Amino acid sequence: MSTRSTLRLVLRRLVQMAPVVVLATFVVFALVQLIPGDIAITLAGEGVSEQRIAEIRRLYGLDRPFLLQYAHWLGDAVQGNLSVSLLSGEAVVESISRRLPNTLLIVSLALLISMVVGIPLGIAASVRPGSRLDGFVSVLGSLGIALPGFWLAMLLVAVFAMKLNWFPATGAKSLTEAPLSALHYATLPAIALAASGIAEVARQSRSALLEVMSSQYVRTLHAKGLPQRLVFWKHGLKNVSVTLLTVFGLLVNRMLGATVVIEAVFAIPGMGSLIVNAATGKDYPVVQGVMLTMVVIVIGLNLLIDILYTLFDPRVDAR
Amino acid sequence: MHRPIDHTERKDLSPDLTAGWTRRDWIARNGLAAASLATGGLLLAGSASAQAQPKAGGILRISAPANPTTMDPSTGRHGNDHVFLFPVFDTLIDMDMETLMPKPGIAESWSQPDPLTFVLNIRQGVVFHDGTPCDAEAVRFNLERSRTDERSNVKIDLVSVASITVTGANQVTLKLNKADSVIPMTLADRAGMMSSPTSLKKLGKESDRVAVGTGPWKLVSWKDNEKLVYARNAQYWRKGVPLLDGLEMSVITEVNTGLRTVTSGQNDFIYLLAPQQKPVVERGGLQLVQGNTLATWQIYLNYAKAPLDNPKVRLAMCHAVDRVEFNRLTMAGLAQPTVQTLPKGHWAFDPSLEGTYAHDPALARKLLAEAGHPNGLEIECFAANDQRSQQRQEVLIEQYRKSGIRMKFISVPANELGAKFMGEKLGHAALSIYSGRADPSQFFSIMFDKTSFINASRMEGVPGLEAAMLAARSASDMEDRRKAVQKVLRMVNEAALYVPLILQPELDAMTANVKGFKPNILGKPRFEDVYLAS
Numbered sequence A: 001m002s003t004r005s006t007l008r009l010v011l012r013r014l015v016q017m018a019p020v021v022v023l024a025t026f027v028v029f030a031l032v033q034l035i036p037g038d039i040a041i042t043l044a045g046e047g048v049s050e051q052r053i054a055e056i057r058r059l060y061g062l063d064r065p066f067l068l069q070y071a072h073w074l075g076d077a078v079q080g081n082l083s084v085s086l087l088s089g090e091a092v093v094e095s096i097s098r099r100l101p102n103t104l105l106i107v108s109l110a111l112l113i114s115m116v117v118g119i120p121l122g123i124a125a126s127v128r129p130g131s132r133l134d135g136f137v138s139v140l141g142s143l144g145i146a147l148p149g150f151w152l153a154m155l156l157v158a159v160f161a162m163k164l165n166w167f168p169a170t171g172a173k174s175l176t177e178a179p180l181s182a183l184h185y186a187t188l189p190a191i192a193l194a195a196s197g198i199a200e201v202a203r204q205s206r207s208a209l210l211e212v213m214s215s216q217y218v219r220t221l222h223a224k225g226l227p228q229r230l231v232f233w234k235h236g237l238k239n240v241s242v243t244l245l246t247v248f249g250l251l252v253n254r255m256l257g258a259t260v261v262i263e264a265v266f267a268i269p270g271m272g273s274l275i276v277n278a279a280t281g282k283d284y285p286v287v288q289g290v291m292l293t294m295v296v297i298v299i300g301l302n303l304l305i306d307i308l309y310t311l312f313d314p315r316v317d318a319r
Numbered sequence B: 001m002h003r004p005i006d007h008t009e010r011k012d013l014s015p016d017l018t019a020g021w022t023r024r025d026w027i028a029r030n031g032l033a034a035a036s037l038a039t040g041g042l043l044l045a046g047s048a049s050a051q052a053q054p055k056a057g058g059i060l061r062i063s064a065p066a067n068p069t070t071m072d073p074s075t076g077r078h079g080n081d082h083v084f085l086f087p088v089f090d091t092l093i094d095m096d097m098e099t100l101m102p103k104p105g106i107a108e109s110w111s112q113p114d115p116l117t118f119v120l121n122i123r124q125g126v127v128f129h130d131g132t133p134c135d136a137e138a139v140r141f142n143l144e145r146s147r148t149d150e151r152s153n154v155k156i157d158l159v160s161v162a163s164i165t166v167t168g169a170n171q172v173t174l175k176l177n178k179a180d181s182v183i184p185m186t187l188a189d190r191a192g193m194m195s196s197p198t199s200l201k202k203l204g205k206e207s208d209r210v211a212v213g214t215g216p217w218k219l220v221s222w223k224d225n226e227k228l229v230y231a232r233n234a235q236y237w238r239k240g241v242p243l244l245d246g247l248e249m250s251v252i253t254e255v256n257t258g259l260r261t262v263t264s265g266q267n268d269f270i271y272l273l274a275p276q277q278k279p280v281v282e283r284g285g286l287q288l289v290q291g292n293t294l295a296t297w298q299i300y301l302n303y304a305k306a307p308l309d310n311p312k313v314r315l316a317m318c319h320a321v322d323r324v325e326f327n328r329l330t331m332a333g334l335a336q337p338t339v340q341t342l343p344k345g346h347w348a349f350d351p352s353l354e355g356t357y358a359h360d361p362a363l364a365r366k367l368l369a370e371a372g373h374p375n376g377l378e379i380e381c382f383a384a385n386d387q388r389s390q391q392r393q394e395v396l397i398e399q400y401r402k403s404g405i406r407m408k409f410i411s412v413p414a415n416e417l418g419a420k421f422m423g424e425k426l427g428h429a430a431l432s433i434y435s436g437r438a439d440p441s442q443f444f445s446i447m448f449d450k451t452s453f454i455n456a457s458r459m460e461g462v463p464g465l466e467a468a469m470l471a472a473r474s475a476s477d478m479e480d481r482r483k484a485v486q487k488v489l490r491m492v493n494e495a496a497l498y499v500p501l502i503l504q505p506e507l508d509a510m511t512a513n514v515k516g517f518k519p520n521i522l523g524k525p526r527f528e529d530v531y532l533a534s
Helices: A003-034 A039-044 A050-059 A066-078 A092-127 A132-146 A149-163 A179-213 A216-223 A228-265 A271-280 A284-312 B023-030 B081-085 B136-148 B197-209 B255-263 B275-283 B311-319 B323-331 B361-370 B387-401 B414-423 B440-448 B465-474 B478-495
Strands: B005-008 B059-064 B093-095 B102-104 B107-114 B117-122 B161-168 B171-176 B217-223 B227-232 B246-251 B287-291 B296-301 B354-357 B377-384 B405-412 B429-434 B498-503 B506-510
Touching: A003 A066, A003 A284, A039 A050, A039 B414, A066 A284, A092 A132, A092 A179, A092 A228, A092 A271, A092 A284, A132 A179, A149 A179, A149 A228, A149 B255, A179 A228, A216 A228, A228 A271, A228 A284, A271 A284, B059 B255, B102 B107, B117 B136, B136 B161, B136 B171, B136 B197, B217 B246, B255 B275, B255 B506, B275 B287, B275 B506, B296 B311, B311 B354, B311 B361, B311 B498, B323 B387, B323 B498, B377 B387, B377 B414, B387 B405, B387 B429, B405 B414, B414 B429, B429 B440, B440 B465, B440 B478, B465 B478
Parallel strands: B059 B246, B377 B405, B377 B429
Antiparallel strands: B005 B107, B093 B102, B107 B117, B117 B171, B161 B171, B217 B227, B227 B246, B287 B506, B296 B429, B296 B498
């Protein structure tokens, strides 16, 4: 794919991104209004009167019409001001910038584990379909998908943190301040998060490899006399990479969502716990800020994967 | 009749609010229960509690179940905030945590020459963490701000203050618009926490996240919903306090996860545990700390609405509950059943009320029949939708069923409960906790004042109640006050304006090396006397 067409793709996606961001944040803003509870009562404190609650509504602009509140938020966001949390007064940008690295670290590590463990398992299973090893991988795959992440997380804590004391039970460290310690803290949450990822990667890579290896062009390669090793590693795996890229993209989205539970079990200050606290408290500037960040990350990642598609499969460019 | 009172630190620890009572008198009159009001159930399940010589130094790592709402005392909005505020802020008047009596704080003495004048004598040499002196002007600035600022959530506590004047280099005089005996307790709470005026003026509306007080520790950082770090205030005016070099409070909202951090050694202390976690604490070899608190589980009633507008129906609701069984099933028997919200040993506790609301389904049915409901009735009750709340609901459904009361619980997120029941005035009742205040008059105002948001009825529950509440708030003589408070308690009890159930215990756990900690009646841990043994 040429640099020019890559740029065109990026630009096209960026143009498409604007309405997606506006629509996503608007829908979320509307949904926040539907969350039970009244933040004005929360903000008014204990022993309040109705008069004080009305005063709070005016003070925080909660008495304005819904659309006006959204427009005000959007106007500020366009200028780079994501406002401050209604509940804690902390700047939303600061909350996100402190928590996003923790979530990204767990998700990145979980993705790495999923790929490093899942791909070899898938390959091993596809080499001898129907063998004991294939059966073992299938069972492992089913188990990985079926096991609830929070249960596995608690099991890991009980064994590796509480009993063996190999890993900390809770918390997170900054990757920039203490890289090794940060990885130490992120290991158990990442394993808990990666369980379903390993299963999915193993299953998908197995079936994709089996499909590729039974295709006509592989038969042609065999007919031309290419050794099995070369056919498998050079031609087979390269063709599976597109499937794996798709799986990778889907896994990122899913893992970003799954961190909500994992962060709660390990008491990790990440994006999941941030949005849960904000949503239950109807703290809409924080909810909006987190949503905006997540939408940008997901769109950006999908764009990256689209570009990578063109590298692995030139036919994508032609389409 | 009002007697002019004057309190100084030199005389004794009890204020002249007690009109001649000393702390010793007070404890003697109330028996040992008074002294053990807060620490009534101190249990040490792990290592022995033998007190070694207090040792200075070290950092105490604490697992906190909630994030502070703000670190500005005047804009705070939740009782959980106090645990975070106590290390940074001193109050004008301090509170004896065992007796709930006021004692000198930043104000070394105070007096009340007449019912409408309250004079505070400010201690010399107290400075804020930023070096600003905490003098009379700083106190005036703080009180004026708490009383008038649009963002202040403690305005309601200072509603009886008409003016605040500096009447000397170290003296501030409050003129009241009505006699108010709760003022000392008000100044021992958030409204009495002093912040540096220099910092407040600089920050303006951005004061929520910066705390500059005069307390034993300085706030170093607050990462929202993550961690608060405190460092020792080397210039602290109280000698020998604090012992710890610092505090690190990690916000872990899931209490089981929080407890795991203590059993695994990542933290040293956790508070506000559930009774169900007691076996885990014991198995983990931790010290278990148990104390009584003023927090009450109760059923709030909308007595403006039928059928609860009939006192007989409300009385039936009070008699239908088996508080002992409720305590055993929902709190592992660790709580104190109550019919008056005040714990035994509290200065206003009324022994004559004990025995009222005895569990009696037959009487409850008879009362319902007299009220025109011979076949029973249905009560719609809001409650939180968490797992432990579901358990409470199940117990109450079964208990009320035996008396012909069909409790229809509507489970909602905890933050919706107030909006639905107190705001929109839906349903008849709500099962929830009252977090507890030091003075009974504060409880009366919150629960029964017709302008209070908490009072879903928005009406006087029984004729004469407002006047009785005002009398309880105005009486300056301690004995008069006790009688006035008990009169209100009796009126509320007879009219069954709410259904008190149990007083929630404080349950904390700490590692074996944490020493010197005592629970307090507010259920809000303080760490000034805590130290870490080797």
